[in-house]
Amino acid sequence: xxxxxxxxxxxxxxxxxGLAALGAFAFGRPAAAQGAxxxxxxxxxxxxxxxxRRGTLRVxxxxxxxxxxxxxxxxxxxYEIDVANRLAQDMGVRAEFVPTAWDGIVPALLAGxxxxxxxxxxxTPARNLNANFTSAYSATGVDIAASRRLAQGMTTFDAWNRPxxxxxxxRGTSGITAAQRLFPRATIRQFDDDAQSILxxxxxxxxxxxxxxxxxxxxxxxxxxxxxxxxxxxxxxQADAMAVRKSDPDALNFLxxxxxxRQLDGWLEERQAYWFSAREWRDQVPG
Amino acid sequence: xxxxxxLLVVGGLGFLAWRAGAAxxxxxxxxxxxxxxxxxxxxxxxxANLLLQGLLTTIRVSFWAxxxxxxxxxxxxxxxxxxALLPRLIAGFYVETIRNIPPLVFIFIFYxxxxxxxxxxxxxxxxxxxxxxxxxAWIALLFGPPQFAASVIAAIICLGLFEGAxxxxxxxxxxxxxxxxxxxxxxxxxxxxxxxxxxVILPQAMARTVPPLTGQxxxxxxxxxIVSLVSIQDLAFLGNEVAAxxxxxxxxxxxxxxxxFIVCAALSLLAARLERRIAGRR
Numbered sequence: 001x002x003x004x005x006x007x008x009x010x011x012x013x014x015x016x017x018g019l020a021a022l023g024a025f026a027f028g029r030p031a032a033a034q035g036a037x038x039x040x041x042x043x044x045x046x047x048x049x050x051x052x053r054r055g056t057l058r059v060x061x062x063x064x065x066x067x068x069x070x071x072x073x074x075x076x077x078x079y080e081i082d083v084a085n086r087l088a089q090d091m092g093v094r095a096e097f098v099p100t101a102w103d104g105i106v107p108a109l110l111a112g113x114x115x116x117x118x119x120x121x122x123x124t125p126a127r128n129l130n131a132n133f134t135s136a137y138s139a140t141g142v143d144i145a146a147s148r149r150l151a152q153g154m155t156t157f158d159a160w161n162r163p164x165x166x167x168x169x170x171r172g173t174s175g176i177t178a179a180q181r182l183f184p185r186a187t188i189r190q191f192d193d194d195a196q197s198i199l200x201x202x203x204x205x206x207x208x209x210x211x212x213x214x215x216x217x218x219x220x221x222x223x224x225x226x227x228x229x230x231x232x233x234x235x236x237x238q239a240d241a242m243a244v245r246k247s248d249p250d251a252l253n254f255l256x257x258x259x260x261x262r263q264l265d266g267w268l269e270e271r272q273a274y275w276f277s278a279r280e281w282r283d284q285v286p287g
Numbered sequence: 288x289x290x291x292x293x294l295l296v297v298g299g300l301g302f303l304a305w306r307a308g309a310a311x312x313x314x315x316x317x318x319x320x321x322x323x324x325x326x327x328x329x330x331x332x333x334x335a336n337l338l339l340q341g342l343l344t345t346i347r348v349s350f351w352a353x354x355x356x357x358x359x360x361x362x363x364x365x366x367x368x369x370x371a372l373l374p375r376l377i378a379g380f381y382v383e384t385i386r387n388i389p390p391l392v393f394i395f396i397f398y399x400x401x402x403x404x405x406x407x408x409x410x411x412x413x414x415x416x417x418x419x420x421x422x423x424a425w426i427a428l429l430f431g432p433p434q435f436a437a438s439v440i441a442a443i444i445c446l447g448l449f450e451g452a453x454x455x456x457x458x459x460x461x462x463x464x465x466x467x468x469x470x471x472x473x474x475x476x477x478x479x480x481x482x483x484x485x486x487v488i489l490p491q492a493m494a495r496t497v498p499p500l501t502g503q504x505x506x507x508x509x510x511x512x513i514v515s516l517v518s519i520q521d522l523a524f525l526g527n528e529v530a531a532x533x534x535x536x537x538x539x540x541x542x543x544x545x546x547x548f549i550v551c552a553a554l555s556l557l558a559a560r561l562e563r564r565i566a567g568r569r
Contacts, residue, residue: 286322
């Protein structure tokens with residue numbers, strides 16, 4: 001082993017250095033020109049350039065009420081749909097939505113299925129290791145909708161952190177991560193969407209459903225006889241942002257500044273109020 | 288006696304349904320879900336909504352995957368019965384690899400490989416975007432919405448290659464079920480191996496493989512639901528979307544099951560008729 005390392009140090013490294021020097025000499029390119037080339041390549045491969053060339057912004061998302069879901073006509077509506085459409089409009093392109101299973105959405109972004117994830121994705125270190133996040137543009141949190149029959153009076157964290165407590169939630173969401181961290185002794189069962197989790201609690205097969213604000217609140221409003229909210233405030237506070245592939249400073253700069261401007265003119269706040277507070281959009285949805 | 292058994296079965300099922308209804312705190316309401324099958328548009332009249340669109344995608348994916356599977360199956364099936372070692376090894380490796388991996392695992396690995404390596408190399412996505420609107424209309428008819436066509440093609444390749452392994456075994460069984468005399472007689476007539484396969488062996492083998500192949504086709508339609516895991520907008524995927532949006536989980540999945548049943552039962556009926564016709568001709 002040492003022998004090989006010695007060999008590498010003594011022979012290969014100088015040889016490689018010599019080759020590089022030779023190459024630089026042969027092509028006669030100053031370092032500054034190379035830097036400009038690298039910049040040009042980086043800029044040309046930026047998601048922003050690709051979107052302008054293509055004329056469409058491809059957006060990865062998944063169905064979460066009220067971030068992105070379907071109206072009666074089967075069209076996508078919701079907070080993040082508004083955000084993506086406005087962003088595309090400001091870029092002078094069209095938004096194209098790619099509905100994607102939530103637990104596979106980061107690999108799909110890395111595989112190039114779409115340009116950005118705009119779907120109410122909370123920033124987590126685990127996700128951030130694989131993708132870049134923009135500045136946060138909506139503050140959310142994790143909340144619980146609990147069964148009136150099973151979880152009456154369970155209003156402390158300790159009451160939920162017991163082996164005989166069953167919590168349900170959607171696979172791959174930050175709600176599940178929060179539940180695993182806060183209630184390590186509870187049984188956590190994962191479903192493919194929020195509706196199935198809520199159904200489990202309504203049917204009395206789980207003590208509570210954990211999910212992002214305001215979904216648990218909406219569930220209790222829909223099922224006032226069977227569900228209640230054991231905690232006044234969100235049990236974990238989070239921030240949602242857009243996710244893009246790594247090593248794309250142009251995209252991050254553009255998106256961050258777009259978010260800043262839409263925060264300053266109050267547009268994001270107004271949209272958030274519309275989708276998250278009163279459910280004025282209810283007549284657009286069946287059921 | 289038969290009537291009594293029938294009565295008992297129906298009664299039992301009814302009791303189960305009643306128990307399920309009582310145990311589940313559930314208000315049945317198919318209303319919102321029907322709206323997602325088809326809806327009435329002010330200008331265009333009745334139009335297909337998400338669930339019917341999903342059914343169409345499922346049919347498209349199944350159709351093309353079946354063609355890929357048959358091509359892969361016939362080539363590999365012939366290779367499996369080859370006298371040379373190399374084709375036998377390749378085909379054997381193909382069949383054994385795929386048959387010993389769960390479909391779900393296979394599709395995850397292979398789909399991400401195809402979409403991140405093969406499709407960009409072929410440039411299919413950019414090619415589709417550059418097409419004339421008329422060509423795009425054809426692509427839409429054959430593969431669904433053009434912006435998703437590249438993913439659909441990738442899923443078709445995955446599903447087709449997966450089912451191809453089972454078709455390979457069916458084709459191999461068909462070829463090997465023919466008596467050796469057929470090969471020997473062809474040889475005696477001076478036919479080469481390729482000519483023997485083409486004119487003597489494959490036509491007979493194909494007739495024998497029709498029943499298991501149609502069974503495999505029904506299987507393929509059902510297996511096609513795994514492409515929903517890689518976010519192809521098929522019946523299973525959009526069923527999930529509708530359930531998430533309407534909160535009517537059971538109603539949606541019951542309807543989705545009914546759709547799959549209708550397609551598969553129709554395919555089985557067609558297969559039965561085809562089998563009778565072939566049997567009659569022989």
